[in-house]
Amino acid sequence: MPSHHPRRFRSNSRDAQPLDARAVDDLRFIRQTMERSAAFTAVPGWGMVAVGATALPAAWLATRHNFDLRWLEIWITEAVLAVSLAIVAIQSKAARRGLPWTSGPGRKVALSFVPPVAAAALLTIPLFRANLGPLLPGAWMLLYGVGVIAGGAFSVPVVPVMGVCFMVTGTTALFLPSLGNWAMAAPGGTVARTHAARANPRAESASSAGKGRERPVPGEIPELDRLIHERVRLGIISALAVNDSLSFNDLKRLLHTTDGNLSVHARKLEEGGYLTCRKFFEGRIPRTEYRLTAAGRRALDQYLHDMEEVIRLAREA
Secondary structure (H helix, E strand, O other): OOOOOOOOOOOOOOOOOOHHHHHHHHHHHHHHHHHHHHOEOOOOHHHHHHHHHHHHHHHHHHOOOOOOHHHHHHHHHHHHHHHHHHHHHHHHHHHHHOOOOOOHHHHHHHHHHHHHHHHHHHHHHHHHHOOOHHHHHHHHHHHHHHHHHHHHOOEOOHHHHHHHHHHHHHHHHHHOHHHHHHHHOOOOHHHHOOOOOOOOHHHHHHHOOOOOOOOOOOOOOOOOOHHHHOHHHHHHHHHHHOOOOEEHHHHHHHHOOOHHHHHHHHHHHHHOOOEEEEEEEEOOEEEEEEEEOHHHHHHHHHHHHHHHHHHHHHHHO
16 A cells, blocks of 8 residues: 655645644644544533423422332333433434434444443333332432443543432432432433533543654744645544544544545545545445554644644744
């Protein structure tokens, strides 16, 4: 596979934006692309508040029944309503961010979250039949918290914190069954409003990956790799840097580009040895999958280092 040698980047008089400002913009773009592709950031803050709010009337109604069949029906109805609201809110926010919730990070969250919740649903039947209804709120909250923590590993940092809160609430409900109904209504949505601190640690570590490298000659603008300097190609490399692989459709949605544009830029990166492309069929549906090569990862690290060097030189000047 042919190798690619970075060429010196020369400032063009047609560029209205200063070089250091473009460098800052590039670093911001890289970080945002990594965050969006590596973590499920479509956690709707106000949507979760609405979900928590629906539990309040359900808790009030449930306290009027002594863990009987009507009590169980109330909470099952509330669960269906809450899940429906959550799906609508998540889908809406994911669409605004340009990456469907069925994308790679979204699937990881779902696959981690569903098993504990399914276990809670299955445990409901034998516990209720054994007249252990008072234990159900605590068991539900504990397993729900486990699911939130597991799914939160692929989402914004505050989500696992929410899971811990649910587990603490569930533990309280187990030992104090009389509080079970109101424990189910404990608002977790307000915690989700703090997810403004949703920075992905992996993206931050990648943005500083080149800091230990040798600096160029003092006062000299470093060489930039023109192959990945173009915005779409830079987005492709950044997204693949925090994923084992991404499909063609994942990249198209993430970068808001067309089929033809993405194909052209991906082919250039493949020719430069920065990524590999695998075409295959799932059933009768053709799929294209991309992976970052070691050369591509080194090129991104060097590009980040060079961008930071441009900013440093501009500030010193």
